[in-house]
Amino acid sequence: MNTTSTGSPDHTRDEPPLKGLELRSCITRDGNLNLSLIEFDVAPPAHDEVIVRIEAAPLNPSDIGLLLGPADLDSVTATGSGRDRTLTAKIPPAAMDALALRLDASLPVGNEGADVVVRAGTGAADLLGKTVSVAGGGMYTQYRRLPKHQCMVLNEGVSPAEGAAAYINPLTALGMVETMRREGHHALVHTAAASNLGRMLVKICQKEQIPLVNVVRSDAQLAALKELGAKYVLNSESPAFDADLTDALAETKATLCFDALTGGPLAGRILVAMEKALARGLPTYSRYGSSTHKQVYMYGSLDSRPIEVPRVGMAWGIGGWLLFYFLDKIGPQATQALRDQVNAELRTTFRSEFKTEISLSDILSPDVLREYTKRSTGSKFLINPTRDA
Template sequence: MTPADDMQALVPRHDGSAEAGASAAAPAELLELRRLPRPRPAAGQLLVAVALAPVNPSDLLYIAGTYGLPRRRGAAAGFEGTGVVVAAGDAATAALVGRRVSFLAGASGAWADYALTDPASCVPVAQALREEDAAALFVNPLTAMAMIALAAEAGARALVLNAAGSQLGRMLIALACERGIATVAVVRRPESVEPLHALGATEVLASSLPDHAERLGAALAAHKPRILLDAVGDQAAADLFA
């Protein structure tokens, strides 16, 4: 099937980085749905018909202008996704045409009908893999791998993580378990406790329970973690080591 000549895309309303101290706006106020010309792959590039693209915290920081990369007005946002390769820029990359892939977006973002990537930034995935999982194969997994590698290099025998029921939190628990690092996992809801125990978490504490502070103190005393992986950044996170 020949790709359409244009596409729908979610693009930032502003370019560059936000000024320091600028008030935060809702994501919907920072984006607009536009029709753009379909990107055409150059040599070494691939064109992906996007099936699904996630919304990660890094995406929200990007469209707000507070990420490490400046916004590009008129170019689609979105760092990763999944879809089918429909065109290649040269014969060297043509072998991936027709393949279902997970990808990191390159010259054009993933929040669009089509996105550009390159062979080094995409991985063919089996049809049996859920789209929700295939779309999130890069940003959170690589973040989790880097965090646990740094913790292991620092000689950590235990660590604390909050927001432990998130996709990133679950990955951190599994990777820490493989490395023999004990995890004190903090969640908000009691119903998240058992699934994380089943995943391998050493301790799982629900912060909404009245005995949370007591249980947290006992867990910290037992495991003596020296590393906190903080995904929240609020006073509750600061209180973990108070």
């Protein structure tokens, strides 16, 4: 099992052993990615541990990154069938050096999931039979053993599918707003804004009266966010985008952007527009530009190209932002407060939508892989490991 316990197993119940299937990703030293299912024995829970049957786990972009790594998806082949299928793809030689620490390691995948607690140690017996949302990795599995404190008990009537994505997207959206406040900004820009996460951020900012500039990539996405009540929605493919963006930034005073792309020219265009918007309020010309700091945080990887940034004055920055690092920074008490907010609004603000539900063995289908790696807005997949029973 993929959880290491610090306590001894709790043998207070004479229960038959559990067996389950789990998805594993391995990149070999000879440059191949292998995806397969393994059958494993589920170790009994320790005193403060539970075993959760996993019925629902989202396939997030961050999960795809670990699942497939930098594999060349045009080289995918499959052998075997069903739960015995193995999916193989080539790793580009130039990418191998960066993978040194994971070579030949069989890694579990999946950040989050949800279902019912089916076994519990004596110190966690109050969770037995409860439907919980869990996070901690290794969720593409039929059973997950983990400490009690990593479970969030879902409200009465909330299904595993509704609670499956209660961690990554909701806490990322809340983390963006909290980062804005902690760093002294007063408004936000968000790219790929028509995603599940983007819709959550729209609702949060509406409720808390935070100006939000949403950047999308099509008129259909623009219309969807307008229907949701978003005030500022801009299509980056429009010829008027740069001018409209500058106007929106001048109105909102937004100097912080969270970018889901991580490559290409968009981050640079946003920084330029921020500088132009700020320049409208400068009393005199300065060759150094505005002294107000402008920041773009990259939190996704939808675009693998290098980041392109022109000269934008001297007060700006581009950096990475990762949810797990942010939560470590704010500490367990503040993290729990955010999780409580998510739980209370799981069917409203933090509601997730999925394109389709698949099984663990479906992940190993080349045809299904081509669908879930499109990474297009509104196409998120939900994995149900119980379908492989």
